[in-house]
């Protein structure tokens with residue numbers, strides 16, 4: 472598996488990771504026992520495991536903690552703080568482009584509490600990579616990152632990350648403490664990160680961890696329709712007529728995949744990996760077989776012609792529907 476450093480002075484890690492949010496049942500049922508086997512399988516591959524205290528309101532971290540405790544190795548775990556579910560906690564409401572609101576608190580006091588809770592749920596002494604999930608509109612990012620830097624000094628966190636931030640916020644944060652990774656939506660249908668964010672990250676030696684690299688399943692060519700209870704109905708790219716017009720665009724990727732004897736998921740991931748050794752996609756799946764299928768994308772060498780062909784077919788603006796951050 473190809474590896475790269477996770478940012479300046481960061482550890483060497485496989486470029487493809489595993490996103491554990493899918494184990495919370497957002498995109499279909501995930502039974503406890505199969506979630507545990509899926510996590511064991513992902514950890515057996517030595518890949519970065521991505522979670523957040525927000526996924527299942529702590530449940531996802533507990534699930535990962537259960538698996539970590541049963542193992543003798545030391546898997547690389549990334550988690551996040553800043554989305555609040557406890558009505559007793561102060562928070563700021565932000566509206567997302569997917570129509571729902573999130574309650575955010577990235578104050579230094581809350582960061583400290585959230586970190587101790589995450590450590591306890593994961594059952595570890597230190598978190599490998601700790602992200603601020605969303606910037607808090609009422610807290611200067613320097614203060615949030617100052618608290619995160621204190622956590623590094625206390626030995627509770629190894630590396631710092633930010634998620635869903637702007638280039639300007641990244642520069643301000645980096646002036647306070649080195650940031651190793653920024654998590655942002657990055658996939659064939661969400662390429663906004665390429666214009667301003669990615670050049671800033673490259674300037675500062677920070678890697679881009681691409682969330683929902685398979686377009687929440689849409690860019691695998693496997694999704695035919697959504698159940699009415701499916702969380703993805705909130706995503707404008709999958710709503711109404713956008714679903715059908717975007718499906719026609721994915722059909723073009725399906726054809727490239729068939730020509731190359733690959734799956735569409737593998738082509739989607741291989742193209743992202745070809746964009747630079749500082750791109751770390753974190754696909755999620757409930758199935759061990761798909762972890763293997765997705766990891767094979769790391770051994771695919773797309774030719775420059777194919778990379779260019781996919782680039783042309785997926786230029787920003789090609790797919791209909793806005794982003795979570797709109």
Ligand SMILES: NC(=O)c1ccc[n+]([C@@H]2O[C@H](COP(=O)([O-])OP(=O)(O)OC[C@H]3O[C@@H](n4cnc5c(N)ncnc54)[C@H](OP(=O)(O)O)[C@@H]3O)[C@@H](O)[C@H]2O)c1
Nearest residue numbers: 490491492682683684685686687688691736754755756757
């Ligand atoms: N920072 C943030 O704000 C943020 C936001 C969203 C997500 N994330 C992170 O990004 C991770 C990944 O995102 P995601 O789970 O939303 O989306 P994703 O990885 O783009 O897609 C996951 C979906 O793809 C399906 N899938 C995976 N591999 C497949 C394959 N080879 N063939 C067919 N279908 C396949 C999965 O279904 P099955 O389970 O049925 O295989 C699942 O429904 C999350 O786990 C989370 O860690 C972060």
